[in-house]
Amino acid sequence: MQLIARGILSENPIFRLALSMCPAVGISTTVMNGLMLGIAVLFVQVFSSVTISIFKNVIHPRIRIPTYTLTIATWVTVIDLVLAAYLPEAYAKMGIFVKLIVAFAIITMRLEMFACKEGVKDSFWDGLGMGLGFMIGMMVIGLFRELLGSGAIFGYDVLGFKPLLFFILPSAGFFVVGLMMAFFNWIEIFYKRSKGLK
Amino acid sequence: MTLAKTRYIVLASLFFLLAPIFARAEGLIAGQSFKGNNEIVVTFSGPVDRTAAEEIKNYTVYEEPDPDIRLVLKSATLAEDGKHLILHFVEPLNTAIPHAVTIKGLAGIEKTTFKVSKSYLGYLFGILISALLINNFVFTKYLGLCVFFGTSKKKDTAKGMGVVFTLVMVASALMSWFFYNFILIPFNLNFLQIVIFIGLVSLTVQAVDTVLRKVNPILFNSFGVYLVLVIANCVIIAVPLILANSNYNVFETFMLALGAGGGFLLALYLMSSVSERMQLANIPPTFKGLPIAFIVAGQFAMAFLGFSGLQLF
Numbered sequence: 001m002q003l004i005a006r007g008i009l010s011e012n013p014i015f016r017l018a019l020s021m022c023p024a025v026g027i028s029t030t031v032m033n034g035l036m037l038g039i040a041v042l043f044v045q046v047f048s049s050v051t052i053s054i055f056k057n058v059i060h061p062r063i064r065i066p067t068y069t070l071t072i073a074t075w076v077t078v079i080d081l082v083l084a085a086y087l088p089e090a091y092a093k094m095g096i097f098v099k100l101i102v103a104f105a106i107i108t109m110r111l112e113m114f115a116c117k118e119g120v121k122d123s124f125w126d127g128l129g130m131g132l133g134f135m136i137g138m139m140v141i142g143l144f145r146e147l148l149g150s151g152a153i154f155g156y157d158v159l160g161f162k163p164l165l166f167f168i169l170p171s172a173g174f175f176v177v178g179l180m181m182a183f184f185n186w187i188e189i190f191y192k193r194s195k196g197l198k
Numbered sequence: 199m200t201l202a203k204t205r206y207i208v209l210a211s212l213f214f215l216l217a218p219i220f221a222r223a224e225g226l227i228a229g230q231s232f233k234g235n236n237e238i239v240v241t242f243s244g245p246v247d248r249t250a251a252e253e254i255k256n257y258t259v260y261e262e263p264d265p266d267i268r269l270v271l272k273s274a275t276l277a278e279d280g281k282h283l284i285l286h287f288v289e290p291l292n293t294a295i296p297h298a299v300t301i302k303g304l305a306g307i308e309k310t311t312f313k314v315s316k317s318y319l320g321y322l323f324g325i326l327i328s329a330l331l332i333n334n335f336v337f338t339k340y341l342g343l344c345v346f347f348g349t350s351k352k353k354d355t356a357k358g359m360g361v362v363f364t365l366v367m368v369a370s371a372l373m374s375w376f377f378y379n380f381i382l383i384p385f386n387l388n389f390l391q392i393v394i395f396i397g398l399v400s401l402t403v404q405a406v407d408t409v410l411r412k413v414n415p416i417l418f419n420s421f422g423v424y425l426v427l428v429i430a431n432c433v434i435i436a437v438p439l440i441l442a443n444s445n446y447n448v449f450e451t452f453m454l455a456l457g458a459g460g461g462f463l464l465a466l467y468l469m470s471s472v473s474e475r476m477q478l479a480n481i482p483p484t485f486k487g488l489p490i491a492f493i494v495a496g497q498f499a500m501a502f503l504g505f506s507g508l509q510l511f
Contacts, residue, residue: 021347022432026340069400073393081389099439102396103432105344171499173340178485178492186484 003122007129013106014137014177015184023097024141025173031154034142036090038135040083040098042128044075045107049115049127051075056116068111069102076102106130144176228281230299230314238285238299238314245280246304252276256302257285261295262313269297322453327508329457335433336465337495337502342433346465347491356470357463362406364459367434370402371455374438375448388442395438433462468498 007013014024028034048071052059059067080098083091091098101107110130115123146152149168151159166172229241238259250256252274259269272286291297296315304310315321335341349359374395382388410418437455446454472494481490 021343022340025343066397066400069396070393073396077389077392080392096436096439096443099392100341100432100436102392103435169503170338170340171496171503174492174496174499178489178496181492182484182489185486185489189484 003125004129004132007126007131007133008136009133011130012133012137013130014134014141015181021177022100024138024177026170027094027097028138028141028145028173028176029149029168029170030146031139031142032090033093034138034140035135036083036087037094037097038131038138040079040094041101041104041107041134042131043079044072044101045110045131045134046124046127047075047078048072048107048111049123050120052111052115053118053120053123059116064112064116065108068108071111072104072107073102106134141173141176141180144180145172227310227312230312232291232314233284235290236287238287238291238297240283240285240299240312242281242283246276246283248276248280250304251280251283251301256304258300259285259287260298262298265298322449325450325453326457326460329454330461330464331502331505332508334461334465334502334505335436335458336462337499338506339436341436342431342462343495345431345433346462346469346495347488350466350469350491351473353467353470353474356466360459360463360466363433363462364456366399366402366406367437367459367462368452368455369406370399370434371437371441371451372448373398373402375441375446375451378438378442391439391442395435395442398438399434433458465498469495 014021023037027037048068051071052068076099079101083094083098110126114126118126143153145167147159148164149162149166149172151157151162167176227240228243231239233239254271254274257271257274259271260267261269269291270288272288275284275286276282277284285299296313298311298313301310329335333339336343336346345359350356377394377398378391382391382394387394407418437458441451441454469491473491476490476494485493
């Protein structure tokens with residue numbers, strides 16, 4: 001439980017560690033896109049963590065990085081083919097980003113820092129936490145952009161008007177992520193200051 | 199000695215690049231080109247029959263990818279000397295795509311078919327410019343952001359990083375193109391592309407690392423840390439994946455990789471220039487560090503939107 005909470009909150013991959021930013025900016029125009037890519041990353045993260053954790057005693061330390069890369073590439077191929085076969089519409093929207101999960105720094109980092117040392121069970125929960133953290137981050141950005149850009153959530157019209165069409169434009173992704181990070185920083189500074197006063 | 203050799207190599211490669219242009223004009227049609235955005239100019243090697251040439255029904259014109267959609271002609275005008283023909287179309291043409299033109303019953307030949315396209319060199323240059331500015335990998339495709347924000351603090355590191363990226367990109371893209379076309383496609387191993395490409399990229403990075411260490415230790419020391427960063431980066435792996443989707447030949451591959459690398463270099467340099475100025479600026483504490491960098495990148499991205507629709511050739 002602690003491991004999951006850590007992935008979602010204190011070490012959130014997008015807002016706290018600032019890793020894997022490309023999809024966060026690129027395709028988080030709707031909540032649905034964020035959710036889909038989040039699920040794909042969650043899948044790859046969990047399965048790679050478990051795989052590496054099972055074989056951690058067999059892998060020679062000197063070739064560990066290539067091994068991680070190949071493991072991730074294998075699982076990415078799996079999810080890529082599955083998505084292309086069963087959800088062709090969503091797959092077309094995400095485009096090249098599903099294949100690019102292979103280059104996500106966050107996954108390699110978790111394997112290097114956690115899965116190659118700990119047991120299978122802990123690795124599973126750690127992978128789940130990190131994947132969920134990523135998914136939630138993507139969805140929050142997606143929510144923000146979809147609500148402001150097209151006045152809808154999950155494609156359903158909620159506001160009835162379009163407040164700021166600008167947010168649906170691709171380049172707005174940079175602004176949204178920047179503003180969110182600033183917001184998290186603001187909370188942190190605020191929290192520290194209130195603690196310091198008391 | 200070495201200079202003379204290099205000169206020969208340059209000449210040979212130039213000839214190789216220009217060869218398609220010389221090899222085109224032949225037969226009745228001496229030349230053809232687009233003029234404006236809704237005209238095609240055809241030059242014949244000798245005067246042709248006016249009534250046959252000016253009859254619109256004798257022409258069929260379509261964009262090469264879809265032969266079913268026929269383009270509608272407005273008029274066909276033959277010049278005084280009977281050699282120059284202007285085909286006028288109702289709607290503007292998409293001059294980026296090659297067009298096939300068929301003429302019936304001209305100069306006694308039942309059917310004359312030829313292609314109209316922009317010059318090949320211009321097309322290659324178009325790919326380069328497109329990857330560099332219009333589809334800049336950082337600002338319009340949102341790739342490689344981790345490295346982009348990590349190393350764009352100082353101009354010198356930004357330049358070095360950009361050069362390493364371009365080198366690795368070109369080398370790995372050419373290798374991936376070779377593997378994809380001669381191994382993956384003939385043996386129907388398309389599903390292995392992710393595994394193969396990531397392996398090739400890591401291999402290239404390792405090779406550049408080893409070669410640089412021996413050949414130019416000073417340069418190696420200045421790059422040092424960044425080489426490792428290059429492996430786990432989506433910009434580099436993205437190039438072969440895009441290639442696999444779009445049937446490029448080897449020159450086009452080279453141009454795309456060069457453009458992508460150059461675009462990354464450009465983006466890093468622009469960002470680092472701003473970062474150096476930002477260190478002197480008075481930024482609110484909540485925005486210090488990454489948040490303000492993202493806002494600046496967003497503004498750059500908006501500026502790069504202005505390049506869309508840019509057409510040079």
